[in-house]
Amino acid sequence: MQTLAQLTSGELKGTKRLTLSENLTVFPEAIFSLADTLEVLDLSGNQLTELPNDFARLQQLKRLFLTNNHFEQIPTVIAACPRLEMISFKSNNLTAVAQGTLPLQTRWLILTDNQITSLPDDMGSLHQLQKLALAGNKLSALPASMANCSHLALARLSANHFTQFPDWLFQLPKLAWLALSGNPLSKEGEGARVSAKLQSKPMQTVALTDIQLGQVIGQGASGVIYSAKWLKQPESLYGCDLNIAVKLFKGEVTSDGYPSDELACCLQSGDHHNLIKVVAQINQADQLGLVMELIPNSFANLGLPPSLDTCTRDTFVKGEELGLQQVLFVLTQMADTMTHLHQNGVSHGDVYAHNTMINLEGSMLFGDFGASSNLSLLPELQKEAMESIEINALGCLIDDLVENRLQLRADQLDLVAGLKQLSEDCLQIDLALRPRFSEMLASLNALQNKLNAAVVS
Numbered sequence: 437m438q439t440l441a442q443l444t445s446g447e448l449k450g451t452k453r454l455t456l457s458e459n460l461t462v463f464p465e466a467i468f469s470l471a472d473t474l475e476v477l478d479l480s481g482n483q484l485t486e487l488p489n490d491f492a493r494l495q496q497l498k499r500l501f502l503t504n505n506h507f508e509q510i511p512t513v514i515a516a517c518p519r520l521e522m523i524s525f526k527s528n529n530l531t532a533v534a535q536g537t538l539p540l541q542t543r544w545l546i547l548t549d550n551q552i553t554s555l556p557d558d559m560g561s562l563h564q565l566q567k568l569a570l571a572g573n574k575l576s577a578l579p580a581s582m583a584n585c586s587h588l589a590l591a592r593l594s595a596n597h598f599t600q601f602p603d604w605l606f607q608l609p610k611l612a613w614l615a616l617s618g619n620p621l622s623k624e625g626e627g628a629r630v631s632a633k634l635q636s637k638p639m640q641t642v643a644l645t646d647i648q649l650g651q652v653i654g655q656g657a658s659g660v661i662y663s664a665k666w667l668k669q670p671e672s673l674y675g676c677d678l679n680i681a682v683k684l685f686k687g688e689v690t691s692d693g694y695p696s697d698e699l700a701c702c703l704q705s706g707d708h709h710n711l712i713k714v715v716a717q718i719n720q721a722d723q724l725g726l727v728m729e730l731i732p733n734s735f736a737n738l739g740l741p742p743s744l745d746t747c748t749r750d751t752f753v754k755g756e757e758l759g760l761q762q763v764l765f766v767l768t769q770m771a772d773t774m775t776h777l778h779q780n781g782v783s784h785g786d787v788y789a790h791n792t793m794i795n796l797e798g799s800m801l802f803g804d805f806g807a808s809s810n811l812s813l814l815p816e817l818q819k820e821a822m823e824s825i826e827i828n829a830l831g832c833l834i835d836d837l838v839e840n841r842l843q844l845r846a847d848q849l850d851l852v853a854g855l856k857q858l859s860e861d862c863l864q865i866d867l868a869l870r871p872r873f874s875e876m877l878a879s880l881n882a883l884q885n886k887l888n889a890a891v892v893s
Contacts, residue, residue, distance in 0.1 A: 440464060457481040463488050471495060476744075480504050480524075492516035499744060503527055503546075510537045521564070522744065525550070526691075538562060544747055548572050548592070548691050560584040566747050571595045571615065572689035578602060586610065589748040592807065594618045594693025601814075606821035609865040612828035613748070615785040615807035617697035618689075621814065639703050640670050640716040644723055647682055657690040658698055658806040659683045663730060673715055680715070681731065685724040692785070692806035695724050701808035702726060705782045710773040712803035728803075731793060735801060738766065739789025739836065749832065750789045752840035760848050762798035763837050764855070764884045769800040770833065771877040774826060778873060781811045783822045787829035789836060824867040830876060831862025851890075854883050 437455045442448050444466045453476040454467065460482040467477070471493050480503035491513040499522040500514065507528040514520060520539045524546035535556040538545065542562050549572040560581025567590045576597040582588075583604040588611055593601070595618035605611075646668040654661035664682045666673075685695030692698070702714060718725035739750040758766075770792070777784055785807030793801045811819045838856060858879055861871055871879070 440466075443467065443469075452476065454478065455480075459483055461485075463491075468493055475499065475519075477501070487511040487513050489513055492518070495519070498522065500524070509534060512537050515539050522747075526569070533559075540564075543567065545569065546691075549689055555579050555582075557581050563587065566590065566610075568592070569691050571618075571691055571693050578605065580604070583608070589613065591615070592692055594697065594807075594809075595689045601818065603818065606818050606825065607867060609867075610828070611825050612832055613785055613787070613807065614783070614809070614822070614825055615692050616809040616814075617701065618694040639714065640672055641719050642670060642716045642727060644684075644718050644720065644725065646670075647680070647727070649682060653681065656804060656806060657692055658695050659685040659725075664727075670716065676715065677730065679730045681728045682718075683726045683728065684718070690806065697810075698805045698808060699724055699726060701782050701810060702805040704780060704810065705777055705805070705808075706780050708773055708776045710769045710800050710802055711776075712801050731801060732795070734795040735793040735799075736795075737790055738792040738794050738800075739840075741788075741790045750836050752789070752836070756841065757843035758798070758837070758841045759843055760845070760851060760855075760887060761884075762794075763842050764880060764887060765798035766792070766794055766800050767830075767834060767837070767855075768877065768880040768884060769798075770802065770830065771873050771880055773800075773802050774830065775873040775877055778811070778823050778826075783809045783811055783826055785809060785826075787826055787833060789833060821867060823872060824870045827862045827870045827873065827876065830873075831859045834859035834862065847890075848887070851883055851887055854886075858883075 437457060438448055440456060440458055443464065448470065450473050451470060452473055454470060454474060455478040457480060463484060473496060474494055475496050476499045477497055478501040480501050482505050484502065484505040485507055495518060497517050498519050500520060501524045503524050503526040505528050507525055507530060509530065510525055510533055512534065515537055517539055521541050522544040523542060526546050527549040530547065530550040530552050532552060532554050533556055535558050540561060541564050543564050544567040545565065546569040548569045552573040552575060555578065557579050559579045562585060564587055565585045566587050568588060569592045571592045571594040574597050586609055588608050590613040591611065592615045594615045598619040599621060601616065646666065647664050648667050650663040652660055653663050661681055661683045664680050666678045666680065669678060699717060705711060712731065713729040714726050715729060716727035739752050742749055743751050786804055791802065791804040811822055834855060864870060
């Protein structure tokens with residue numbers, strides 16, 4: 437993080453990224469001294485309410501972060517920024533988005549945790565929009581024009597006031613990661629939402645005082661994961677390892693939705709050997725949490741989260757290659773896991789390599805239900821479409837692994853071509869033609885059998 441003093445002294449001349457957080461109430465004019473080079477401007481954590489009328493002088497600006505300020509409306513001046521494509525007004529005081537506010541080239545829009553009740557009709561003109569974060573607002577409808585947002589791949593609509601979703605949403609050709617929980621999606625409204633949660637499989641409830649927390653081993657949008665051990669192990673778990681992992685939810689709305697919905701969907705998912713095993717829940721008035729088996733040190737993340745550049749696609753460490761046998765094993769396990777989840781009425785919403793852990797043999801563990809949704813609250817056709825949307829995500833995962841992690845061998849090119857074809861099947865524009873997870877499981881098993889036969893011969 438830089439300082440205002442550095443900026444005004446000229447020390448930051450030529451910088452491409454500027455981060456200032458000094459309780460600013462007025463936009464510093466000195467920022468314009470960086471107009472020729474500045475690409476990323478982060479003024480999060482200040483007290484700003486407006487931007488200057490000549491803000492578009494920042495001709496090179498690509499990314500603007502104004503999280504945790506006091507904006508009541510998005511300044512229309514940002515629409516004139518010729519290169520601005522990523523915008524965050526998360527956790528402000530927005531109540532609506534005005535017509536003509538957003539640059540046409542917008543790719544990534546973050547409006548999480550505001551009070552927005554409506555979006556403008558010209559949202560449909562954002563043809564480059566790929567990622568849209570709207571969780572934690574007061575929306576009850578989307579503009580019909582958004583059916584034209586054909587590049588939209590990730591949408592977070594959780595924790596709003598929707599009683600139903602438009603059918604066109606589920607037909608967007610590139611949509612792969614969709615979160616809908618925390619909305620009163622039925623005639624019974626909130627009552628149905630509570631009822632759906634009660635259908636979750638009963639799970640042992642424990643007190644946080646029964647557990648000794650250790651070091652932080654992971655952190656996401658919805659909570660912090662600790663290594664831990666039992667101080668008072670429940671009788672039902674006698675004989676199990678005393679060492680555990682505990683995810684404590686942060687308690688407020690996140691970029692994915694409400695922590696309580698994540699907990700409910702996680703429990704509703706039931707047991708599966710590739711899901712990180714949940715052994716108990718913490719369900720106190722002041723704290724929600726999950727108690728899980730501790731993942732062995734032999735497991736590591738399959739990928740890394742998307743970057744500002746990749747937007748919706750994972751990133752990977754160069755040189756960390758996997759053999760075709762391992763890749764097929766991972767994908768077969770994922771297809772099996774997703775078949776299980778959809779049979780249990782849960783969409784995951786975040787099928788990504790960075791939420792997947794594997795060991796050297798390719799055994800997989802999958803978790804993070806922050807973007808999950810209870811499918812029982814959707815009409816049947818939308819419920820079926822949600823599987824096609826997540827099949828799209830599986831296609832992206834296959835493509836990412838083939839391009840970034842697969843060790844290519846000349847004698848396996850025909851099998852790799854078959855794997856690429858499966859990815860194309862998942863990614864095709866017509867949702868009705870995409871395979872089901874059970875069909876993908878069969879196809880991946882068939883490829884694995886061919887590989888095994890080739891090895892034997």
